[in-house]
Amino acid sequence: MLEAAILVVFPFCMAFAAISDMLSMTIANRVSVLLVVAFAVLAPLTGMEWAAYGWHFAAGFCVLAVTFTLFAIGGMGGGDAKLIAATAVWFGFSIPLVQYLVITAFLGGVLTVALLAFRKSPLAVYSSRNVFLRHFADSDVGIPYGVALGLGGLVVFPASPLMVWTLARLSAG
Secondary structure: OHHHHHHHHHHHHHHHHHHHHHHHOOOOHHHHHHHHHHHHHHHHHOOOOHHHHHHHHHHHHHHHHHHHHHHHOOOOOHHHHHHHHHHHHHHOOOHHHHHHHHHHHHHHHHHHHHHHHHHOOOHHHHHOOOOOOHHHHOOOOOOOOHHHHHHHHHHHHHHOHHHHHHHHHHHHO
């Protein structure tokens, strides 16, 4: 049951955030709250040491400080800032956190360039009435960066401490 929760909660939240941002240009607070609460409950059950547990939350707070500053100066959306911080709690101060930040930045850059090109193309006129593509085509709205955050989280999740623990338990039989 514990393994199933780890296998479902994080990927579901990342996929939900990506789709939600694509459709509505918002990432609900409940996604970030669910990520933090799920980690808070699940991590001790995996036998994670209390010091490591604390460092995971410290990573989240550090990332939140940086992303909140970016939000305050208009460099990122509030939902994006909270989602990155909540995701950082799952990765802790580790190589997967760095991988997540780099991959997300790369995917976000690719998404931004692609959307800027798409918005100038004739296809944008036709897709602006499509519920799934309307925000991609609308040059008056920002970039749904939650798509990059969700994809980046899904790419790096297999290297996260809880997923490594889950895979070890499942492979042990």
